[in-house]
Amino acid sequence: MFFELLDKLEKEFKLINKSQSLKNIQFKDISKYENIKLLFKDLSYQELEKLSIKAKKITEYFFGKTILLYTPLYISDYCINGCLYCGFSNLNKVERKKLSPAEIESEMRSIRKQGFNTILILTGEDRINSPFDYILDSIKIAKKYFSEILIEVYPLKEQEYEKLVENGLTGITLYQETYDRALYDKVHRYGPKKNFKSRIDAIERAIKAKVKEINIGPLLGLNKNWQFDVYMTLMHAMYLEDTYPDVEISISYPRIQESFSKIKVYPVSNKDFVKTIMITRIILPRVGINISTRECAYMRDNLIGLGMTKMSAESKTTVAGHSVKSGNEKQFEIQDKRLLDEIVQVIKEKGYRPEFTNWVNIYERF
């Protein structure tokens, strides 16, 4: 399990930071560490330009001139976790909303009509209001409409993941938020999410249950030492690639929004953000990089070709919002509010092809 490597990797990080020689490192490929060192350097425009050429070439070699588009659907915002950075936090004493199966179906039908074929289903963590069977039922509905079904829900047991996979689940998104265990403990005031180990192990439980796709990532802005979280995310992805070669890995780097946070935020600059994406692409050529609508249109449009492979579109971060009236609380504020047609147009203008389909639904659709 990756959890068991944490102590060792934390020590390694200190060595990289001090630019000392790297002996007995966890991963064999030293060139990767050379690139990681760039996270600490303030790169000149010319150096960034060089990185971007490399990142573009690698992206096109492995992913072609394509960008996969998907959309998220929040089905419930009930949550028992007291997280200091999240709009759905239990600390916010507001009315909660949960979609009925009929509402889920109506939302999904309208999302499919928009042109999407990949859906990300989200819930907060609450086994009473959004129990396992509720998630299972939503997947059963989703497989009538979509070829790729992803979930971003609370950590599940291996047998639960297995059941979801049997019913059409393609992959999971599970962000560790931060790999700094002390900070993790601090920002998760209460609730099951406070258990760092249980959350990080869930990824491997899902892989053992045969999900095809894993999306991991840190919440940038939580940790003053953002390079640590990026480094650990890269190491996490490398570990997963090496240990479970048949799983497709992707990474997201969501940036925290100050207005939703109850703690001090350490913003990661645009320059560091773009640099992080390019370095990720160079170190992990085969790994998907996913940029959500948390980022503004200008940022997203210009990241086409620099490493990004997936984009969400027409997102609503309230419960429902596609056909059913949306809930009150937002998990975060959408920056890129453009319609799918507009985003498709921009991707085409950049010489890329928007893609909507990436897996075969071998369960029901055809």
Add this chain to the structure above:
Amino acid sequence: MKKYFEIGGKKLKSRLFIGTGKLPSYKLIPEIVKKSGTEVLTVAVRKIDPQAKYENIIDYIPKNTIVMVNTSGARNAKEAIKIAEIGSEIMKTDWIKIEIEVDSKYLLPDNEETIKATAYLAKKGYKVFPYISPDLITARKLVDSGAIAVMPLGSFIGTNKGLAAKFLIEPIIREIEIPIIIDAGIGRPSHAAKAMEMGADAILVNTAIAISNDPVKMAVALAQAVKAGRTAYEIGILKESEFANPSSPISKFLKNI
């Protein structure tokens, strides 16, 4: 030069098969087919959406083009079979490329599972084209399993490294009776020509065309190279030599003395 290349019950003029993944637009497909003369296109079932709202690949496949659906994304024989059956139904084709990758870093195929899927689908009457890591023993088993052709990789998918696995492909070409199609790794016309000079029956190219600055022209360049390589192979290629050989042999003189 032979007029036709017979494979899977079809007579083909072109020995260049083209993959449709990674293209910047499916709108390029008709032009690529027209200008390069390719008659076989591969389409990944995982990328087909019959109800696609934006750029449905099905709309861009020219009539009379043979579609070979591939099972990319399958992790074992069982999934490959299911994907193949779905793809065959949607694209109305019985040409199936078995692609079972279990290594997301190197995208290497699982030869063992590929043999299983090939045997099953061939028995059901599909024309099966298995994509494999170049291995003669696997190739022999595939012949016994009823494969139409064997498709060994030239080098890792998408790497444009050409025939890095040449020494493993050569014995397959030499020993296996059914057609050999080099798949993956062909990055430039010289690689394509080299593959044909070696005696490959056809090649399949995707990345080198799809991400080129001009996919249509690159497809044409590759088609020309395939033709040149094949012509040379059929004539008989001269061996490389350590020493200079005079272009006008002196044998006539030697005979007369």
